[in-house]
Amino acid sequence: MLADKKANHPAVAIGCFFMGLKLLGSAPLRRFVIVPILINIVLYSIAFALGYYYIADLINHFIPSWLRWLNWFLWPLFFACFFSMLFFSFMILANLLAAPFYGRLSAKTLAIITGQTTPIIDPPIAKVIWAELKRSLYFAVKAIPLLIISFIPGLNVIAPVLWLLFGAWSMALEYTAYPMENAGLLFSEQKKLLKNVRFGAYSFGGVVTLALTIPVLNFIVAPAAVVGATLYFNQLRPHNR
Template sequence: MRDLGAGFKYLVEGQRWVARHGRQYGFALLPGLIALVLYVAALVALAIWGEGVVTWATPFADHWSSPWDTLFRGFLTAVLFALGLLLAVLTFTAVTLVIGQPFYDNLSERVDASESPDGTAPQSTLPFWRELWLSARDSVRILIRATVWGVLLFALGLLPFVGQTVIPVLGFFVTGFFLAEELTSIPLQRRGLDLRTRLTLLRSRRLLVWGYGTPLGLAFLVPFVAVFLMPGAVAGATLLARDLLGEESGPESGSTEPEPATQEQTTDR
């Protein structure tokens, strides 16, 4: 159970790190604001047209007596919106990271450099376009996994009692795991770890990952909170990644922002 507390500590420490580095925080807010506008528009559209979609998908209920047809379709509309909200939480991080790849990669490097005893950060050997492609591709693969889990949880949520008690809790843990994977992909991908290796690494310490990702997933349910927590979440994920890899950390040197070490990037591996 110690790992649960350690994971939450990294979440808090990440927010504290960006609070001490205001310039990095300000730039890192932009991708989240862009993604927020897109998701709000999608959820509003779902709220407006969701009932019509449910009515179209359930023609068999047209002949039901009132109020059973209204109650049934109202329930399905609510579940559809809840599923959309869950998918929004699961995918918000992935979309924001793709939009803000340069911002977050720079932020993660600075966190790495501030924690490294020699003041340097691991550097990717891939060109920017290749990094962006890998990030987008892996995000789609994670989205597919998250969608499968979302559909499964949606189906299980229809079960009496279990669907209203156990399944929501399970959903938050699933959300937390995928959030942690998306955020730690920034520092881990810079170290050359592919998606399969990253997933294996996270599964080896699930309690640590849940301690970090589950509270973050709960916080992301609050409107606008995700935008303001995102920079600190990236910083905390970098600290989490260092723990997962067993990397030595040193005290941050003063209040100045360390410049990450630069390295000539090659064209590909």
């Protein structure tokens, strides 16, 4: 599938996410987001608690002594790095549990914005979970080099930036997967499509990553990202020209 190049504009991608936040409270979508939000509240609350008690010590441990004079600059970067790693882990678990609900949420969103009246058909749970596990494995493999860099003195200075870029790409792949799977696109096709609109994909994933670090807001970010990703995928398709 060819991508509509207008979707490569960062403003289009970011706008879709904020529109997803706006639509999340609409009556037709409410029943599709209750369970995912409850899952996120529990898991992200645990992540915040762990982060509050442990991340500061980890940051101080991994900043080399000869760079301590740059703490005012490096501390926020390393906080972002380890915070992203922690939330990335909890995001995988939360999305694995909520995956069956996100597919339906995406289908309902598409029905609303296109005016479709086709009944929503739930795919087999095993298929949904397998797709989520396959994405998680892809993310885990890609994260290994970043983990190695994060533990190498000197090189770990650039690790936070690399983690943020990786997080943005991962979030774009994660949440656009639901509308793309509903459209019958395989994971390899999903990656290929997003690579054609890298600026848009990184922009969408970046704003999602940033929103996930905001307390309380992060409880609803994932379902809002599913809705926003569905809007974004609708922009990607050539019929929108």
